[in-house]
Amino acid sequence: GAVVSQHPSWVICKSGTSVKIECRSLDFQATTMFWYRQFPKQSLMLMATSNEGSKATYEQGVEKDKFLINHASLTLSTLTVTSAHPEDSSFYICSASGSGGETQYFGPGTRLLVL
């Protein structure tokens, strides 16, 4: 149980385009989802927290207008990187937590390369 999927697993796009990444909890209802970003040889850094039906809470330094997060249902959250630039190239990972919130389960990650 407690499986989280992400789609796509990797994406290459041109600078200036927008990219949408989906995060799904497959066998549980995720009241809270988190979006992390990981640059090479670094640890995961939290970008934002989203609760189903509410606006996402962004960490300091993360532009909410650039990284659009939607958590419209208990099994799906999306992250849209708008007007992507090469410096946005990174490994984006989501995690999901049920109503108890005790344990987070992570998706496999999405590798984004912006040319």
Add this chain to the structure above:
Amino acid sequence: DAKTTQPPSMDCAEGRAANLPCNHSTISGNEYVYWYRQIHSQGPQYIIHGLKNNETNEMASLIITEDRKSSTLILPHATLRDTAVYYCIVRVKPSGSARQLTFGSGTQLTVLP
């Protein structure tokens, strides 16, 4: 959430037990110890968590000292597939809504053939 300290890297022979230490000397009474691991180019995988009692599951054992200032994750029979970065995270138990996990640098465990 309390800060944790882990060695940056460790080696372990295949088939032997891997013992990964973690110091969390500022842990408070309502904080849990969580362990996750991240295999290269994958998302983190939950391993185990505990409050003060030792815990065991199909993946590992978690030994927490009586004063709770340190803990050890034990992989009883390490395999090559256990090579990963292991993260020890201390976090208050959520009440009603989830809290984010704060990842440190972790320990790079390399299992050698």
